[in-house]
Amino acid sequence: MEWKQRPEAGAFLSIVVYLLLAAGKLLVGEAAGSDGLKADGWNNFSDIIASLAVYVGMKIARKPRDCNHPYGHSRAENISSLLAAFLMMSIGIDVIAGGARSLFQEETTAVPDPLAAAAAAVSAALMTGIYAINRRLARQTNSAALAAVAKDNLSDALVSVGAAVGVIGARFEWPWLDPLAALVIGAVICKTAWDVFVDTAHTLTDGFDERKLAVYRDEIAAVGGVRDVADIKARLLGNEVVLEVTIRVDSHLTVAKSHEIADEVERLMKKRHNIQATHVHVEPQSRAERQG
Structure with a gap:
């Protein structure tokens, strides 16, 4: 710059x-x-x-x-x-x-x-x-x-x-x-x-716009392989957004495949919202959770 x-x-x-x-x-x-x-x-x-x-x-x-x-x-x-x-x-x-x-x-x-x-x-x-x-x-x-x-x-x-x-x-x-x-x-x-x-x-005090969080949640939920967005939160460090999201994926996926989905979430947030720091935590979705 x-x-x-x-x-x-x-x-x-x-x-x-x-x-x-x-x-x-x-x-x-x-x-x-x-x-x-x-x-x-x-x-x-x-x-x-x-x-x-x-x-x-x-x-x-x-x-x-x-x-x-x-x-x-x-x-x-x-x-x-x-x-x-x-x-x-x-x-x-x-x-x-x-x-x-x-x-x-x-x-x-x-x-x-x-x-x-x-x-x-x-x-x-x-x-x-x-x-x-x-x-x-x-x-x-x-x-x-x-x-x-x-x-x-x-x-x-x-x-x-x-x-x-x-x-x-x-x-x-x-x-x-x-x-x-x-x-x-x-x-x-x-x-x-x-x-x-x-x-x-x-x-x-780590406040963040709820409307933006809702947009982030909907976009991440639409990523291929994401079964559910279990949690999402964000805060501002100066003029940079730091996003933390927990997603659920199929429990039968390999670690490598789950990692690819997390990478896609990071790329999406960077491309659409210029968020440079997206921390993705991946959890397996059990059969009971899928049926529920």
Whole structure:
């Protein structure tokens, strides 16, 4: 796999863009007199930390197995996703708190220059593009950590939209528009963070989609020589599925023939679902079980 096709390429792209946006927003925010844009810039600096953590987690996940990690280091990606969810939640809560404070403050502030709204709008458009790139790459590589980064990118695009709305509201003497947008955007960010947390926690506790398991079971049961699928379970190690299945075959088959059937099950799962690790346990089906 080429480097540009790896999930860490998306995290690295986010780091570079966040660096440029943070510096640009702080400079423009200072020149245009916009506290909202400057706050958005500091928000992007916090995103750099989150993206760095995810990037490091992805690099660790690619390390090969060793004596202390016989299944590899793939779940480092899931830990990175959790960290991204916590940071996103903290950003969302901070945005909500800022909006709530603005609703109750009575003092008026200087109207920011329209340049601040333009900068925020450009940032929102750019982050939406980065979100689309990372979401596509996350689907191609089946990376939960990069999917979390993509959702964080979308959250940042929404924050920038809120900053632009705040500047526009100030220009039209609608001071309530900024805190209202902040409350809505903060709620969206918190919801996104919660979804990332729930999905990652489900994976870390060895949860797996029951519908996919049902599909696997039906396909394996249709393999020639398989009399019954006695048990099937799966879990995710990073972005790789590990499948364990127990099949029953005719008790009169030779060991070699039974092994051929197990190999066919492995080939089927690899071909149809790109499952690289399918562990097949073969049991003989007795006459009583066949009659039952």
